[in-house]
Amino acid sequence: MASLKDLRNRIASVKATQKITKAMQMVAAAKLRRAQEAAEAARPYSERMGAVLANITQAVGGGGDAPALMTGTGKDDVHLLVVCTAERGLCGGFNSQIARFARDHIRKLLAGGKKVKIICVGKKGFDILRRDYAELIIERVDLREVKTLGFVNADAIAKKVIQLFNEGGFDICTLFYSQFKSVISQVPTTQQIIPAGVSSAAAEATDGGNAVYEYEPEPGEILSDLIPRNISVQVFRALLENAAGEMGAKMSAMDNATRNAGDMINKLSITYNRQRQAQITKELIEIISGAEAL
Amino acid sequence: MAEAFKFELVSPERLLVSEQVESVVIPGAEGEMTVMAHHAPVMTTIKPGVVTVKNAAGQEERYVVFGGFADIVPAGCTLLAESAVAVGDIDRADLARRLQEAREDAADAKDDQARTKAEQFLSQLTTLEGAILPA
Numbered sequence: 001m002a003s004l005k006d007l008r009n010r011i012a013s014v015k016a017t018q019k020i021t022k023a024m025q026m027v028a029a030a031k032l033r034r035a036q037e038a039a040e041a042a043r044p045y046s047e048r049m050g051a052v053l054a055n056i057t058q059a060v061g062g063g064g065d066a067p068a069l070m071t072g073t074g075k076d077d078v079h080l081l082v083v084c085t086a087e088r089g090l091c092g093g094f095n096s097q098i099a100r101f102a103r104d105h106i107r108k109l110l111a112g113g114k115k116v117k118i119i120c121v122g123k124k125g126f127d128i129l130r131r132d133y134a135e136l137i138i139e140r141v142d143l144r145e146v147k148t149l150g151f152v153n154a155d156a157i158a159k160k161v162i163q164l165f166n167e168g169g170f171d172i173c174t175l176f177y178s179q180f181k182s183v184i185s186q187v188p189t190t191q192q193i194i195p196a197g198v199s200s201a202a203a204e205a206t207d208g209g210n211a212v213y214e215y216e217p218e219p220g221e222i223l224s225d226l227i228p229r230n231i232s233v234q235v236f237r238a239l240l241e242n243a244a245g246e247m248g249a250k251m252s253a254m255d256n257a258t259r260n261a262g263d264m265i266n267k268l269s270i271t272y273n274r275q276r277q278a279q280i281t282k283e284l285i286e287i288i289s290g291a292e293a294l
Numbered sequence: 295m296a297e298a299f300k301f302e303l304v305s306p307e308r309l310l311v312s313e314q315v316e317s318v319v320i321p322g323a324e325g326e327m328t329v330m331a332h333h334a335p336v337m338t339t340i341k342p343g344v345v346t347v348k349n350a351a352g353q354e355e356r357y358v359v360f361g362g363f364a365d366i367v368p369a370g371c372t373l374l375a376e377s378a379v380a381v382g383d384i385d386r387a388d389l390a391r392r393l394q395e396a397r398e399d400a401a402d403a404k405d406d407q408a409r410t411k412a413e414q415f416l417s418q419l420t421t422l423e424g425a426i427l428p429a
Contacts, residue, residue, distance in 0.1 A: 226363065
């Protein structure tokens with residue numbers, strides 16, 4: 001049985017931990033709000049981009065002059081997976097969820113006889129995937145130093161991907177990230193970015209589809225300018241969603257931790273009080289029985 | 295008084311402008327153009343330059359954009375810029391950095407086509423710098 005002093009120390013240390021987790025929860029809440037705002041602010045751009053892209057695709061009509069980024073190489077032998085995770089842990093199952101999702105996907109691809117290459121964005125996903133697929137990871141993007149996620153960060157990743165594509169490094173590129181549903185729910189998601197599939201829903205949604213556009217310069221040229229940019233935008237959106245998801249996951253994880261620490265303190269205090277009481281009773285018995293013996 | 299139309303200036307990070315305006319001057323890839331209400335549908339890429347927005351009240355505001363493209367329909371105009379800032383907030387260090395990068399790109403270009411492209415970009419940037427920085 002632990003002594004009273006041990007129990008006292010134990011309680012003090014759990015209290016200190018609780019303070020830390022509480023503080024982390026509050027920090028995560030503040031950051032979450034900012035991340036959500038950033039994600040919201042980025043939405044108009046990607047929406048417009050989707051609409052314009054759908055529009056222009058119609059104009060080009062998927063003809064022979066559509067750039068390779070859009071039509072793909074016509075094969076699906078080599079897959080590039082861009083796995084986006086967080087830089088830091090302590091956010092519940094957030095990172096492992098994405099990593100597990102990616103791992104399942106990789107296993108399926110490998111079983112199908114495909115070749116797989118991985119680009120890891122974020123340290124945590126790299127740490128997890130390295131255990132099983134170290135030889136498949138070709139690149140690791142570190143965003144640890146980045147304080148506020150900017151478009152430049154996403155652009156740099158997208159440029160790398162495009163360069164690799166132009167060198168014939170892969171046929172199909174898929175983005176793995178966590179979609180931010182709500183603070184307590186983040187859904188791991190895949191999105192194919194090369195070849196860029198333009199959703200038919202987006203194409204229908206554009207009312208300008210019937211307008212006869214004039215293009216400056218030629219549609220094909222605009223398209224070849226647009227598609228790399230669209231890839232950057234998709235990556236950017238994924239990163240922002242991830243950032244918001246990470247903070248949401250961290251917030252609920254830290255909330256849980258704070259509550260657990262509270263429970264623990266309660267239990268420890270009860271044990272402490274009981275033991276103190278027991279000790280007092282024991283001392284009393286000793287005194288009384290000593291007096292009776294006289 | 296010219297008719298107003300809806301103008302939106304969007305950068306990946308945020309929506310900068312969304313208001314009723316009278317006219318907008320866009321640095322199109324094939325020359326500057328002024329967009330007013332009921333413009334014919336045009337889609338154009340834009341080069342680094344200054345976008346001048348004249349809002350419904352007649353006040354002019356200027357924004358620096360670094361590439362992007364514009365989608366113009368009779369009902370409005372959407373400008374998707376790669377990065378955009380108000381002229382007043384331009385960061386000189388950032389501009390200098392972009393210039394430096396463009397210079398390096400031009401120097402490193404492997405083939406003629408890439409070099410022409412890089413040099414074009416560089417000259418656009420230089421023009422831009424001259425246009426917004428008071429001498």
